[in-house]
Amino acid sequence: MASLAGRSVISMRDFTREEILHVIEVTSEMDSEPVKYSNALSGKILATLFFEPSTRTRLSFESAMTRLGGRVIGFADPGASSTKKGESLADSIKIVESYADIIAMRHPVAGSARLASEISNIPVLNGGDGANQHPSQTFLDLYTIMKEKGRLEGLTVGFMGDLKYGRTVHSLAHALGLFGCEMHFVSPKGLEMPSDHLFELSKNGVAYREHANFEEAKGNLDILYVTRIQRERFGTELDYDKVREGYNISSTFLEGCNPELKILHPLPRVDELSEEVDSTPYAAYFRQAANGIPTRMALIALVMGVKS
Amino acid sequence: MTSKEKETRTISQIENGTVIDHLNPHVVFQVVRILEIDDDIEETVTVGTNLRSKAHGKKGIIKISNRVLTQDDVDKLSVISPNATVSIIENYEVVKKIKVSFPQEVKSILACPNPNCVTNVEEIDTRFKLVEESPILLFCTYCERYVQEDEIELL
16 A cells, blocks of 8 residues: 555545555544654644635644644635735645645635645645535544444445535545445435436445435434535525424434434534434434544644654 | 548548548537637648538548647547547558547546636646546546536537
8 A cells, every 4th residue: 555645635536445444543543642643743834724714624633733743824714815815726835835844725616625736745635625525524434433333344324414515425425435335315305415426336336225214214224424404505494494304313213223323413513413312322423523633633644654 | 443442542632641530520610729720820721521421421521731630639639529530641641540539538628517616717727537438428637526428518
């Protein structure tokens, strides 16, 4: 397996099954022994370029770098950068690469992270590029599944909510497809998994089914990955309310599920996941959120070459 | 004279240069444009369209004197008319016949149909990978969207 040192993390499609398992292994080490790496990146600088606001992802990258002993510079709002003055992304990246050793960026335009990685001489970590990819989220989702279930191979995984616009769903489904997982997609009409993602799953020999309601799918699920359904995706408030009722996960809703089921959610949640579920053994989403730090520590350490 | 010989004789009527045959008649003038054949050209160029073709019903043909198409030209041509053939002519004889095929990677010829793709926002070349040949299915290297045959547009 080729080393990840010097590489950028742009898309889950760039990673093989073995590389994913290696990242998970290093994440597990960062999780159990964070102190061991507390000076690993002393003197190194992470630039966080958030051309689109995202407090959680940015703070988590910054916290991960700080825990590795490195320092952080950057901006959280494009209004504070030269982009507002009309600077091209290429120019912004060229300038920043001389200020830092690694870049974490989020940008509203799809493909901007790939472009940045082609221009930059230092590794770029994609913290979200439009509707396309958000690989550090997918790695943390995979790590959570591994930690909760002890394996990635052969699981039965349900995805529920807005599967059309949810990029975390698309890249997680792609990655789990490398591990022979069976997938069930539950979404309201109009928010189904996009056909090109289904095409790609079929092409990769992944077994999947689409469902209009959770009842049909819930029988044997090991994992249920829930995403937020956004009000603005619907024409009227009434349409939204109708859908919301069928997509609210409560304790009653979960009756008859696999007792070992674990629920994941990239958060923030609104109505799709009742607070009463938080205290059930199904809830894994707060542990999932906490896994963002060791995951990003692992990604930074790997591409910076402090972990081989 | 066999029909094959007749055809060869017909397309060999330039002394040196390139003959592009079996073009999809709907794209003949697009090909003229992408090969940058314009009013300033000094060489002899013949453009024919809606000619009879046994294989495809109708076809187009372009003959360019004293110019040998580069691989880059052939790649561009193959994207918009994958059934075309390219013959290189020397001393009125066909010295090389190139069967055009859709390239595995297409750079800076096609536009990405995703308006939120970085190639439509920044000044950069587009890049697509060929996923399937029939019907053609491409994959944008930047926004990672699959692009179907009916969505393909030249830049």
